[in-house]
Amino acid sequence: GNSVTQMEGPVTLSEEAFLTINCTYTATGYPSLFWYVQYPGEGLQLLLKATKADDKGSNKGFEATYRKETTSFHLEKGSVQVSDSAVYFCALQRSYGKLTFGQGTILTVHP
Amino acid sequence: DGGITQSPKYLFRKEGQNVTLSCEQNLNHDAMYWYRQDPGQGLRLIYYSQIVNDFQKGDIAEGYSVSREKKESFPLTVTSAQKNPTAFYLCASSIGGQLEEKLFFGSGTQLSVL
Numbered sequence: 001g002n003s004v005t006q007m008e009g010p011v012t013l014s015e016e017a018f019l020t021i022n023c024t025y026t027a028t029g030y031p032s033l034f035w036y037v038q039y040p041g042e043g044l045q046l047l048l049k050a051t052k053a054d055d056k057g058s059n060k061g062f063e064a065t066y067r068k069e070t071t072s073f074h075l076e077k078g079s080v081q082v083s084d085s086a087v088y089f090c091a092l093q094r095s096y097g098k099l100t101f102g103q104g105t106i107l108t109v110h111p
Numbered sequence: 112d113g114g115i116t117q118s119p120k121y122l123f124r125k126e127g128q129n130v131t132l133s134c135e136q137n138l139n140h141d142a143m144y145w146y147r148q149d150p151g152q153g154l155r156l157i158y159y160s161q162i163v164n165d166f167q168k169g170d171i172a173e174g175y176s177v178s179r180e181k182k183e184s185f186p187l188t189v190t191s192a193q194k195n196p197t198a199f200y201l202c203a204s205s206i207g208g209q210l211e212e213k214l215f216f217g218s219g220t221q222l223s224v225l
Binding site: 041096098101 | 169208
């Protein structure tokens with residue numbers, strides 16, 4: 001079946017540090033991959049996506065590359081800000097609109 | 112502004128009681144979804160609807176029911192058969208019928224058992 005595994009959190013960083021949140025997946029075929037972000041007290045927002053192997057999704061300084069050979073979609077940002085503190089979810093698309101989510105990684109950025 | 116509105120923000124359920132969570136969207140989306148979020152776990156799909164008057168069970172539908180009588184509304188009822196209802200419930204919508212489509216989420220309802 002389909003599954004998504006994210007690195008254990010929480011992750012705590014100082015402002016301007018480099019961020020990596022690991023995500024690996026198991027799926028039949030080649031699903032589309034997503035990163036969603038959830039700010040405190042809010043619903044999820046799409047951060048970025050990639051639809052085929054070697055695609056790179058990017059938004060707001062965040063990037064993730066669809067790696068078929070390692071079945072991974074790691075999220076990276078070169079310099080985090082306090083405002084990036086949130087919960088980050090990796091997800092894959094099973095069919096129209098139906099997503100399988102990872103467990104989420106809490107990120108806290110200190111000034 | 113277009114978006115998804117969930118109400119109430121907080122809800123308390125007594126033993127043996129059914130409660131209904133509201134979800135309304137003005138995005139003119141065909142597809143709507145209900146997800147459940149538990150601490151330390153990812154979101155799990157409860158029910159989804161791809162068009163008015165039609166809906167399907169997701170991965171954890173037991174103890175829940177839905178209706179889709181109007182395009183803009185997709186209420187979720189948590190019945191007394193759901194033995195562990197305490198969770199954060201998220202409603203979402205999408206255009207529908209497209210691969211790689213983006214989901215738009217509401218701000219959620221926190222349900223707790225008294």
